[in-house]
Amino acid sequence: GESVGLHLPTLSVQEGDNSIINCAYSNSASDYFIWYKQESGKGPQFIIDIRSNMDKRQGQRVTVLLNKTVKHLSLQIAATQPGDSAVYFCAETLNQAGTALIFGKGTTLSVSS
Amino acid sequence: NAGVMQNPRHLVRRRGQEARLRCSPMKGHSHVYWYRQLPEEGLKFMVYLQKENIIDESGMPKERFSAEFPKEGPSILRIQQVVRGDSAAYFCASSPRSNRDRALETQYFGPGTRLLVL
Numbered sequence: 001g002e003s004v005g006l007h008l009p010t011l012s013v014q015e016g017d018n019s020i021i022n023c024a025y026s027n028s029a030s031d032y033f034i035w036y037k038q039e040s041g042k043g044p045q046f047i048i049d050i051r052s053n054m055d056k057r058q059g060q061r062v063t064v065l066l067n068k069t070v071k072h073l074s075l076q077i078a079a080t081q082p083g084d085s086a087v088y089f090c091a092e093t094l095n096q097a098g099t100a101l102i103f104g105k106g107t108t109l110s111v112s113s
Numbered sequence: 114n115a116g117v118m119q120n121p122r123h124l125v126r127r128r129g130q131e132a133r134l135r136c137s138p139m140k141g142h143s144h145v146y147w148y149r150q151l152p153e154e155g156l157k158f159m160v161y162l163q164k165e166n167i168i169d170e171s172g173m174p175k176e177r178f179s180a181e182f183p184k185e186g187p188s189i190l191r192i193q194q195v196v197r198g199d200s201a202a203y204f205c206a207s208s209p210r211s212n213r214d215r216a217l218e219t220q221y222f223g224p225g226t227r228l229l230v231l
Contacts, residue, residue, distance in 0.1 A: 042224055
């Protein structure tokens with residue numbers, strides 16, 4: 001059957017295409033999730049977040065989808081641009097005070113003109 | 114409004130020396146987190162501090178590593194007697210922390226300090 005949430009370490013798209021980046025998180029108790037973008041030589045940059053009581057949230061050109069049943073998170077980028085080229089990480093927080101972020105494996109997005 | 118500031122941006126040390134990494138949180142943020150990123154990997158949590166308090170150091174190696182966040186001044190991550198395996202990018206993040214809405218605890222990251230141990 002179809003493998004939901006298959007993580008790909010790299011994703012190459014053409015400028016203008018839509019991109020979908022997947023992430024499988026580890027802890028069913030996590031209640032807050034964030035997508036970060038990391039460009040070469042820089043720190044992670046906040047993109048969008050979502051709480052566990054939601055299954056979808058939209059930002060500017062980005063949408064995050066949350067499927068708690070299979071512990072899967074996805075980031076959709078519309079009309080991908082060369083400036084979107086970076087490594088994308090999802091992060092989850094544990095459902096307790098003083099929360100550290102647990103980062104997933106990154107996906108390197110390459111956008112060609 | 115300046116973001117999270119870290120210095121130095123690059124640090125070279127020989128084995129056995131000490132490394133001190135500094136982090137100034139965003140204005141209005143009182144919570145600091147340190148993460149380590151090895152090449153080609155995601156960030157791994159090390160320690161979470163508030164002013165004058167270590168809240169969670171479950172990700173810190175038991176030896177040689179220490180962190181502080183004094184009442185005045187930046188947070189410091191200190192690595193004593195560095196070894197080659199300590200070579201990594203060290204990122205600091207800060208958050209405002211609100212008990213009302215977890216979403217306000219979003220952590221904002223600094224540019225990182227890249228430590229190279231020769």
